[in-house]
Amino acid sequence: MIRIQNILLLCLLGLSCFAQKQSRLVARFTGEIIKIVDGDTYDLLMEDHTVKRIRMEGIDAPERGMPYYKQSREYLGALCFRKMVTVIQTGKDRNGRIIARTLLPGVPELGWQMVNAGYAWHFKKYSASRQLAKAETRARKKRIGLWADKQPVAPWEWRKRPRPGK
Numbered sequence: 001m002i003r004i005q006n007i008l009l010l011c012l013l014g015l016s017c018f019a020q021k022q023s024r025l026v027a028r029f030t031g032e033i034i035k036i037v038d039g040d041t042y043d044l045l046m047e048d049h050t051v052k053r054i055r056m057e058g059i060d061a062p063e064r065g066m067p068y069y070k071q072s073r074e075y076l077g078a079l080c081f082r083k084m085v086t087v088i089q090t091g092k093d094r095n096g097r098i099i100a101r102t103l104l105p106g107v108p109e110l111g112w113q114m115v116n117a118g119y120a121w122h123f124k125k126y127s128a129s130r131q132l133a134k135a136e137t138r139a140r141k142k143r144i145g146l147w148a149d150k151q152p153v154a155p156w157e158w159r160k161r162p163r164p165g166k
Contacts, residue, residue: 027089033080038064039072039120040111041097042080044087055097056111057090058127060155061120067153068146072119075145079113080104118145121154 034051035043039061044052061076062069083104091099102110114120115132118139122132139147146152 028086029089030084030086032082032084034082036073036077036081038062038069039076039114042076044085052087053097054087054102055093055095055099056114056120057099057101058123058129058132059111059115059120060123061114062146063155063158066155066158067149068119071145072114075117075119076110076114079107079110085110115139118142118147123156125156 029046031044031046031052033042034045037043037053040056040059041061042054042056044054046052061072080102086103087098088101088103089098090101093099104110107113108116111120112131112135115122116135116139122129122136124133139145
């Protein structure tokens with residue numbers, strides 16, 4: 001009997017440690033979007049008046065200097081600028097930005113909206129989301145947003161190009 005209790009206790013301790021590790025990987029918070037950096041990145045004002053830079057999970061939008069950069073940035077701004085959002089953090093990138101899904105009440109997740117409208121790519125290297133894959137396929141077929149371009153260049157390909165002066 002004591003042996004079974006010890007095994008159960010060890011299992012409970014293991015589950016508790018696992019749950020604690022998981023909770024460190026994922027956070028949920030709210031704030032107001034105060035700056036649109038580009039079509040996949042924004043600044044969030046927290047209740048404590050700190051600002052967090054958020055990189056939207058699973059998408060990649062045109063970079064400054066690329067076709068559709070301005071339209072992508074403006075579309076994201078129209079969706080969420082100066083609005084309160086819920087952010088579900090799923091990680092951090094190499095630049096220290098929070099990787100997250102972004103939710104507004106009553107509407108689909110913002111990353112999905114950007115891909116579905118044709119203003120961002122599904123970033124398959126970092127996301128296996130079927131919803132994002134379907135949204136990109138739909139936007140491509142409709143030739144909307146950046147898919148109206150005859151040969152759109154993905155941001156990850158554009159970033160590989162040599163830059164003048166470097």
